[in-house]
Amino acid sequence: MDIPKPSRERLVQLIRILDNCENEFVSSAELEAKSGWPSNTIRKDISCIGNNSTHSRGYGVKTLRETISKRLGLDITRNFCIIGLGRLGSAFLNYGGFERDGFTLVAGFDSSVNRIEVLSSPVPLYPAFKMPELITRRSIEMALLCVPADSAQKVCSSIITAGVRAIINFAPIILEVPKAVSVRNVYVVDELRALSAALYANDASNDPLDRN
Amino acid sequence: MDIPKPSRERLVQLIRILDNCENEFVSSAELEAKSGWPSNTIRKDISCIGNNSTHSRGYGVKTLRETISKRLGLDITRNFCIIGLGRLGSAFLNYGGFERDGFTLVAGFDSSVNRIEVLSSPVPLYPAFKMPELITRRSIEMALLCVPADSAQKVCSSIITAGVRAIINFAPIILEVPKAVSVRNVYVVDELRALSAALYANDASNDPLDRN
DNA sequence: CGGTGTGAATCTATTCACAGCA
DNA sequence: TGCTGTGAATAGATTCACACCG
Numbered sequence: 001m002d003i004p005k006p007s008r009e010r011l012v013q014l015i016r017i018l019d020n021c022e023n024e025f026v027s028s029a030e031l032e033a034k035s036g037w038p039s040n041t042i043r044k045d046i047s048c049i050g051n052n053s054t055h056s057r058g059y060g061v062k063t064l065r066e067t068i069s070k071r072l073g074l075d076i077t078r079n080f081c082i083i084g085l086g087r088l089g090s091a092f093l094n095y096g097g098f099e100r101d102g103f104t105l106v107a108g109f110d111s112s113v114n115r116i117e118v119l120s121s122p123v124p125l126y127p128a129f130k131m132p133e134l135i136t137r138r139s140i141e142m143a144l145l146c147v148p149a150d151s152a153q154k155v156c157s158s159i160i161t162a163g164v165r166a167i168i169n170f171a172p173i174i175l176e177v178p179k180a181v182s183v184r185n186v187y188v189v190d191e192l193r194a195l196s197a198a199l200y201a202n203d204a205s206n207d208p209l210d211r212n
Numbered sequence: 213m214d215i216p217k218p219s220r221e222r223l224v225q226l227i228r229i230l231d232n233c234e235n236e237f238v239s240s241a242e243l244e245a246k247s248g249w250p251s252n253t254i255r256k257d258i259s260c261i262g263n264n265s266t267h268s269r270g271y272g273v274k275t276l277r278e279t280i281s282k283r284l285g286l287d288i289t290r291n292f293c294i295i296g297l298g299r300l301g302s303a304f305l306n307y308g309g310f311e312r313d314g315f316t317l318v319a320g321f322d323s324s325v326n327r328i329e330v331l332s333s334p335v336p337l338y339p340a341f342k343m344p345e346l347i348t349r350r351s352i353e354m355a356l357l358c359v360p361a362d363s364a365q366k367v368c369s370s371i372i373t374a375g376v377r378a379i380i381n382f383a384p385i386i387l388e389v390p391k392a393v394s395v396r397n398v399y400v401v402d403e404l405r406a407l408s409a410a411l412y413a414n415d416a417s418n419d420p421l422d423r424n
Numbered sequence: 425c426g427g428t429g430t431g432a433a434t435c436t437a438t439t440c441a442c443a444g445c446a
Numbered sequence: 447t448g449c450t451g452t453g454a455a456t457a458g459a460t461t462c463a464c465a466c467c468g
Contacts, residue, residue, distance in 0.1 A: 073412025087303035166407035182410045195378035198394045200285025268448045
């Protein structure tokens with residue numbers, strides 16, 4: 001646990017920004033313009049990963065991207081699966097961009113055998129009962145959890161037992177997981193709420209209800 | 213800007229946890245078990261919004277939920293729209309849960325007239341060129357941006373001009389927006405990366421490459 | 425010069441520990 | 447007694463400012 005967590009998050013995003021840079025070199029000031037984070041912060045983040053820049057020309061885009069990627073362990077290819085193939089889950093099935101970023105979509109699972117037969121998919125689909133075995137056998141470390149809220153916790157526990165260590169959860173509940181397992185919640189209503197709260201907090205008209 | 217941002221984020225999630233509480237009262241220790249955050253932190257967060265608890269029984273679930281909601285401005289109903297009705301965008305069209313949480317889905321937009329005619333939807337769908345006018349006329353403050361990466365920035369700028377102040381961006385690019393506009397990026401590959409980096413950082417086997 | 429890299433200072437958030445209420 | 451609420455202490459992140467390198 002060497003790089004501060006906020007820096008890690010920014011560095012992950014920085015990769016995406018670097019991928020959109022046309023020039024060979026980029027300065028921290030330019031990165032500030034593209035990201036909104038102060039150039040100071042960006043330089044400090046980058047210094048965490050021990051980059052050696054070409055100084056007065058800025059950072060070499062390609063080198064920097066590789067250094068970040070390596071230092072965060074993103075050069076490792078990891079297997080993942082999609083669980084729950086409703087509208088949302090099946091939307092991801094056909095998104096082709098995962099491989100390019102080092103993530104191999106190994107399988108899709110759904111409790112409805114009918115749905116599995118009907119869907120067209122570039123990756124194999126399986127009924128839910130085969131999930132534990134396949135997770136173990138194919139070394140699936142990560143999962144996109146796209147099942148309905150009422151089965152999410154149950155499914156979650158079973159895949160963790162089978163070996164999954166990281167979950168992106170789209171179900172609108174807080175999953176209870178062991179500390180060793182990482183979860184990121186992507187719940188659109190919470191995002192709307194967070195934005196709504198930000199709008200409210202930013203509106204000058206809503207002066208603090210002066211507590212104490 | 214009264215409540216610290218991390219507290220705000222936690223409070224938003226807390227609402228969800230409270231919605232899943234069966235009992236009438238809940239203690240900070242129980243909330244710790246459900247959320248993973250230390251009870252100290254939770255109490256401090258709650259004290260920010262000036263709650264008056266019933267002490268030795270814990271917090272009244274209903275009261276607390278309402279206080280948070282009010283204090284964060286989440287009792288205000290806000291209009292939003294979905295832009296881009298591909299697999300992802302159209303998946304949200306039919307999700308019925310937004311209203312319940314105070315968000316009114318007013319419209320869907322897509323550049324393909326054909327797609328608009330084919331899709332069945334509980335809310336009206338419009339061709340893209342009508343977007344600016346409708347955003348202004350219907351007071352749409354928030355948008356789910358589900359268009360492809362290469363048109364995202366252009367669409368984003370135009371809806372901001374029309375009056376949108378908060379965006380959930382699903383396109384894999386960093387949007388450049390004025391400071392007054394809030395953006396939350398939901399990009400699944402970045403989530404996978406963040407998880408992968410977390411796995412890597414947690415793995416004891418990956419000892420720091422000791423930078424000084 | 426035009427930039428990075430980085431200790432030191434500041435600001436922010438979390439944790440502690442205990443007084444005080446029901 | 448059980449649990450909240452909160453100042454005070456600690457830990458953590460950001461910002462500053464300047465030395466130093468190509």
